Amino acid sequence: MTTLQIHDKLFKPYISEEAIREKVVELAAALDHDYKDKNPIFIAILNGAFIFAADLFKSLTIDAEISFIKLASYKGMKSSGQVITAVGLDIEIFDRHVVILEDIVDTGKTLNEFLPQLRHQQPASLKIVALLHKPDATVYPLKVDYTGFEIPDKFVVGYGLDYNGRGRNTASIYQLFE
Numbered sequence: 221m222t223t224l225q226i227h228d229k230l231f232k233p234y235i236s237e238e239a240i241r242e243k244v245v246e247l248a249a250a251l252d253h254d255y256k257d258k259n260p261i262f263i264a265i266l267n268g269a270f271i272f273a274a275d276l277f278k279s280l281t282i283d284a285e286i287s288f289i290k291l292a293s294y295k296g297m298k299s300s301g302q303v304i305t306a307v308g309l310d311i312e313i314f315d316r317h318v319v320i321l322e323d324i325v326d327t328g329k330t331l332n333e334f335l336p337q338l339r340h341q342q343p344a345s346l347k348i349v350a351l352l353h354k355p356d357a358t359v360y361p362l363k364v365d366y367t368g369f370e371i372p373d374k375f376v377v378g379y380g381l382d383y384n385g386r387g388r389n390t391a392s393i394y395q396l397f398e
Contacts, residue, residue, distance in 0.1 A: 224377070224394045226387045228322065231377055231394035235369060240351070240379055240393065242367040244272070247349060248279035250366060251319065255350035259283045260317040263309065263338075265330070266290040271380035271388070272351045287311045293332050309338075318343040323380045324352040326373070328360035335362065352376065352393075374398070 224231040251260075259282075264273035266288050277286055289309045318338060325331065331348065338346055349366040357373040375396040376389035387394070 223397070224390065225385065226377060226383045229383060230397045230398050231383075231387070233392060234376060234395035235379075235393040240368075240391075241275070243351070244275045245279050247366055247368060248276055248281075251276075251349070252280060252282050255282050255284070255317060255319070257282075258317045259285070261311065261313060261318050262286045262321055262323040263318045264288045265323070265334075266381045267388070268382070269321045269351075272323050273321045274387075276349070285311075287396070289334075291334055313341045313343045314345050315340065315342065317345045318347070320346070320348045322348065322350040324354070325350040325359040325362070325364055326354040328358045328362045331362050334358035350380070350383075367381035 222233070253336065262273065262277065262284060264286060265268060270288070271287075273286065277284070282333050285379075287309065320331065320335075322331065325348070335346065347365040348363065350364045351368040353367045353370050354373050355370055375383070376393050377383050377396075378390035378393040380388050381393065382388045
């Protein structure tokens with residue numbers, strides 16, 4: 221892996237494609253075990269989680285469904301402080317086992333605002349899977365039930381994560397040079 225230039229920023233290799241692939245398979249195996257015979261509904265948070273969701277879903281062996289919702293709180297490299305719902309949830313989750321798929325949990329603001337909306341619909345259970353989690357950046361009280369990688373509070377791109385709309389299409393994850 222070489223460095224990556226996106227707009228005015230330079231990024232260095234951080235998590236390899238192979239390490240990501242291994243972690244996705246590991247997460248899928250845990251979910252297969254925990255949700256056997258439960259027919260869960262996975263809800264992927266767009267835009268960032270689409271690649272992770274696709275790879276994870278392909279690795280599952282259980283019966284499951286998937287849906288998508290578009291939530292956003294980022295502008296550039298910082299959270300905007302507001303969560304915007306661009307495309308809403310169009311499925312019934314009452315008494316269903318719901319698994320949220322996130323590319324990254326940093327402050328937790330997006331999920332903190334979204335989870336009460338889901339709980340109001342009375343799912344049988346509600347769990348969070350995040351490929352990346354920045355525990356040092358998390359300021360809202362939430363539990364990530366399945367974590368791929370815990371990372372420091374540094375800006376990352378790739379594998380679905382972007383910087384101002386670019387960089388999502390790399391198979392690896394890159395970290396901002398400082």
